[in-house]
Amino acid sequence: DADVTQTPRNRITKTGKRIMLECSQTKGHDRMYWYRQDPGLGLRLIYYSFDVKDINKGEISDGYSVSRQAQAKFSLSLESAIPNQTALYFCATSGQLDPYEQYFGPGTRLTVT
């Protein structure tokens, strides 16, 4: 079984809808991250969390919110989806010792029409 799982893997939604992307991990890591990737571009950090009570904005947090329900779960919400949020979304985790050794999930492909 994969160490980092994301659900759903694919989602098509309409403008204005609320949508939640979920991430779970079995690596026992304290740190979790949400990224988005647009075609031909690099990954951009949306939010990151170093433990259940520590959540931080990344470089593109506007229009997104997160919830760290437990050490193993980190959810990303789009309160009112818009077409330019169409992207590939990745969740990642890392241990306390090294935040740059990150393990990524398989991604969620989100399309907002």
Add this chain to the structure above:
Amino acid sequence: DAKTTQPTSMDCAEGRAANLPCNHSTISGNEYVYWYRQIHSQGPQYIIHGLKNNETNEMASLIITEDRKSSTLILPHATLRDTAVYYCIVRVGSGFSGGYNKLIFGAGTRLAVHP
């Protein structure tokens, strides 16, 4: 942050060693070199990292020059499944507790392994 420079693309024959270079001439003494790869539309995959000594794991070897201004990732026996974009990233790494600076995935090197 140290900037990295990588070739845009490289080719390698299946079964041969793939040697991917990275230049990081402005690297600081406490910065590590990390390598990731991303196979098309999949999540990035951590490969290896090092500070100044050469490192090897089950996936690859990392050779860092003595002056630390460049490094080479070596895939000893490339397979078709190694076709991916490879990213060299420099960050203050293991053991540092001074805060978090995001990983920056630049353009990377697009490695094509052919039969």
